Amino acid sequence: MAAFLVYMTAASAEEAQTIGRTLVEERLAACVNILGGTQSIYRWNDGVETAAEVAFIAKTRADRFEALTHRVKELHSYDTPCIVALPVVSGNPGFLEWIAASAAPGTKG
Numbered sequence: 536m537a538a539f540l541v542y543m544t545a546a547s548a549e550e551a552q553t554i555g556r557t558l559v560e561e562r563l564a565a566c567v568n569i570l571g572g573t574q575s576i577y578r579w580n581d582g583v584e585t586a587a588e589v590a591f592i593a594k595t596r597a598d599r600f601e602a603l604t605h606r607v608k609e610l611h612s613y614d615t616p617c618i619v620a621l622p623v624v625s626g627n628p629g630f631l632e633w634i635a636a637s638a639a640p641g642t643k644g
Contacts, residue, residue, distance in 0.1 A: 537597035540622040564593035565637035
């Protein structure tokens with residue numbers, strides 16, 4: 536089973552919490568870590584913007600990434616939210632098995 540760490544940002548801690556809880560409750564992610572406040576500098580509409588954001592990371596199965604992305608876009612306040620997957624190339628086998636089981640569709644527990 537291939538695993539992803541999915542890096543995302545939100546406009547507030549509350550938004551990150553809402554999205555993170557939904558992803559775990561719906562088994563789209565095994566776990567979400569909310570990293571806290573960040574200062575973002577980015578190009579938008581031909582200008583350079585600065586904003587406070589909250590970074591968060593979901594641990595999920597690679598085969599759940601498309602559904603996770605769709606759900607985050609439904610819940611997110613941004614028109615174009617940051618959702619990027621980083622493949623896990625190695626890790627603690629027991630932990631990776633936990634991700635696989637916890638983010639499996641149609642399971643309980």
